[in-house]
Amino acid sequence: MTVTVPGTASQMLAAGPDALIYRAELATSAADVNADDWDEVVLAAGGSIFHSHAWHVCFERTAPGSMSAAHVLAYHGDQLVGVCPAYLIDSCPRLSYALSLDRPAALDVGGPVLLAHSLAALDGGPLTLAAHPGALRALDAGLRGAARDLGAWCYGYANLSPGPFSGWLLGQGYATATVAISYRVPVSWNSPEEYWASMRSRRKQSLRNARNRTLSAGWQVASGPPERDEAIGLIHRLLVAYGTPTELLPGDFLTAVLRDLAPCERSVTARDPSGAARAVFTGWRFGEHLAMWLAGLDSAELDAFEPYHAMLALVVEAAIAERIKTIDLGRANGDIKRRYGAHPTPLLLAVRSGQPDRDALLHLWCRDLERRSHAVLNGLETASRCC
């Protein structure tokens, strides 16, 4: 079902004159929107799997917690020119965890949160066709209007990358925080040989040695996923090893994601000399973007992530061969990912309610969340969970 979200006059004025030439609509399911039209916007805007139509159709049905889709769409005439996937969240384990960290005592979230779209993903927020940058502000006005109409306690964006839009949100009064870092490799090499040749020789040698240690011990590291149940088991064992509740990524959710996104899957699996799958990187290609979202490890059998280097090297080599432009290697292990050419990209949370006293608490919460994230990055605190 789609409904027009006009936004209030003040919201549209705040969004600027460009916003007035677009029409914002609310879709309560991605399935109500033509998949090709949706994906055309995402692909043209350089979005990843986390903005794709298939991801959201799957996420709507199986995402952990309790939420309902409230996607904001921007139209120029009859043309879909912008998408902002969003969910009205009653409960979400990741959001609950974030709220449990540093939450001001007076911050009592007394209603659903309208979020575009999830702390679970590696990307979020609105995307528009390049010829329609003004649609971004129309989407924001649409999100505000939807928050009002749906009775959201607050609304905002999760896992935004820094850029003009997130900067504009700062001026609009959104409370923002860097809540995680994702490590991304811009792929500029024509061949794996060129990639290795571009590295300082000492680093290249060290990384090759690490890979060779794994391979010469009889391990096999290859593109392709293990059996679905095996993959889920490995992912859950790694979560448990880091004290992270598996309810963040429940089995039925992972099953659905692995099944529904299979055509885009670009996973890498490591098998020990007996042929048993011991580690996995699960990722998907969408357009020119590869997102390695989840890692799994048989932590009962392995003390350390022994095949890690061999798997990372293969991810990069395979991406170069496939002419991928950006590899998102996901969160954590920045020191190692940097050695493979990754750059840290902050993932921002931006939220507001429109009520000054409530927003003040959101700002305080975000300030402290960012301090925590920053202290972890500086090695002054340890993360208590892996995600």
Next chain:
Amino acid sequence: MNAPDRPTVACVAGQHVLDVLSEMGIRTILLGEDIPWDIACSVDVPVEVDLADWQACERELRRVQARTGFSADAVLSLRDSYVPLAGFLAARLGVRGMSLPAALNCNDKARMRRALDGARIANPRYAIAMEPKEAAGLGDVVGFPLVLKRTRGAGGGAVRLCPDQVALTAAVAELTAAGGPVQFLGEEYLDGPEFAVQTLTVAGATEILSVLRAHIGPPPRFAETGYDHPAGLSAGQEHEVTDLVRAALSAVGMDFGVAHVQARYTEEGPRIVEINPRPPGGVLAHVTQVVSGVDMVRAAIEATLGLPLTRRAPQASHVLYRCVVFGQPGYLSYDVDALRFFPGAKALDPIVEIDADPGDLVFAVDHPDGGVYGRVVLFGDSDADLAAQYRAVTDELQVRVAKASAGAPPSPDSYPALVLAESDSR
């Protein structure tokens, strides 16, 4: 319940602002840490509280309100580090004050750059490093020379010009040494004259109070060594600078309050260096009052409380402000008796202050322990008037620095202070 003719302001830290609040007859609740006895006696309600604990500050203010019946009409701070706290308290209590997002956006140099990007205001090339290891790579993104800054709370003391990678590595180590998590901003070095723009914003509309040409000392300290009014810009250039400042304040969400904005005029046009949501330091606020007729501290209070602005006629059109700085280390000499000719008692009297005694060892302006050792501020109605006053001051003071050599008495081979050269450059 407040008497209708006597508003109440909750003020976070500060000293001069308390004097002005008192002069204005405003009831003052002061929040501070270790409030000195004399200051505690000069305010209506002193509240000692940990200013880093925003929720404790809110609880204390509510407690004061319940105990005394004084409810704050506004919350205000004119200290950089406490402006966000004042914004938080104002929002939580539902009273007047600078918006919290604006305060936060000005307080963090990286947020300010991002907010300007969001409003499509031209920034220098910049990159943000969230930890020291990453900062070593800032030159790859920004290029050299770059200016390295800690993003929060350290002012000019945490800014270094890095001409190359060696300097960047050293600067990162130096600025990290204090401990605690650090975030760095690396910015393309902006080459061009610098301007200090003083503003007053009421309900989002910004008035320019003064535009001053700033003289900046050499790296690594970039000490401010002087100011001129008029700023020497053409009418078109001044419009460009003031339009940029208005747009930048709007981009960060400034709604009520005063600001001291630093901008540089580069070959590509003006660029924002920093936005400080408070009056300028030193005697620049006095200079602004002389040339605009607006007392920035009083204006900040009036804007925050929603009172009509007190505005007087400008008293002078020209100002020459020179800091006492030195080109070389050495032993200072000057005629102390001459200072009595410059009591600075009236508004337009020359201000002549030297913060060191004859015989003191002083350091060069680019030395880490050096900096500014005093100031000469002159008011007039023409350049010629100022030049004549300046000659009279320097002739009377006879400031000299004798070269320092270990264990030896001051050498007769002395040379003048940089303050003289600064005058010639006007």
